[in-house]
Amino acid sequence: MVMEIVHIKLNETYHLLPSVLAIGFFDGLHCGHMRLIDQVLKVSEEKSLKKAFMTFDVHPKTVYLKEKTTYLMTMKQKEIMLEELGFDYFLIIDFNEEVAKLSPEQFIQNYFINLNVKHVVCGFDFTFGYRAKGRADHLKQLSQHFYDVDIIDEYDMNDQKVSSSCIKEYLHQGEIEKANQMLGRNYSIIGQVIHGRHNGHKIGFPTANVDYGHYVTMKKGVYGVYAYYQNKRYLAMANIGYNPTLGALNKMSLEVNIFDFNQDIYDQVIKIEFLFRVRDECKFENVDALIKQLKKDKESIICRCD
Incomplete structure (x- = not known):
């Protein structure tokens, strides 16, 4: 099956098969992110669910804070990696001020429940909803039993938290080999x-x-x-x-x-x-x-x- 790429617009209807979904911005798809990917692959096999990956077309900071940002990878590079991993859905939220103002409950209704998501995988520091009021543990509290949730803990490498911001800093400093180690490639x-x-x-x-x-x-x-x-x-x-x-x-x-x-x-x-x-x-x-x-x-x- 060819991976389906869907740009998700607010208040539009989509007919997707039941899925297990990883959500986040995932800049760089580094070693920490890959732990979420691995969990999606595991749950997909255990529950016979489609493998879905949800991200945003721009970093939410560019909308919330009106600031420009740079990226570790393009959307096309994410697409190539996900297709190689056998994902079924690549879901890209068209992120704008209207989406940014959604309450945590509205975010869940629009992007999980309405899209037939049965299992959500996110990082420990994932936030969502207006002014990032929703946290990872709120996903469980607000699920209404429509979906299960796995929250993936922080991943460290050489006593350093693996993160996109850390990799960016290594690149700024010219520490390319340290950046590559955290990226896993x-x-x-x-x-x-x-x-x-x-x-x-x-x-x-x-x-x-x-x-x-x-x-x-x-x-x-x-x-x-x-x-x-x-x-x-x-x-x-x-x-x-x-x-x-x-x-x-x-x-x-x-x-x-x-x-x-x-x-x-x-x-x-x-x-x-x-x-x-x-x-x-x-x-x-x-x-x-x-x-x-x-x-x-x-x-x-x-x-x-x-």
């Missing part, structure tokens, strides 16, 4: 290759300038990465920053030099998977010094991945 970005200044071509290191949209901004520097294009994986090095040696940019960029690759991929979508951080971005005395360092960076990345 390598952090990745999917973006379109856009035109830049073509300086890389001029110095023998052509780069794909990747539009990273609303992804989390990582610490400036050079990284060892994998680049994926047309289902093939290539070793590569990425620079995040302003390219100070070749005339500083006014906006941070992600530029990727793909090893043993010579194709025109402008306007194509590629995936960049971050493995480790090599060094800080810095301004060199001249272009020759930059080229010399880039050669060292490439050798270092190849050696580490050999």
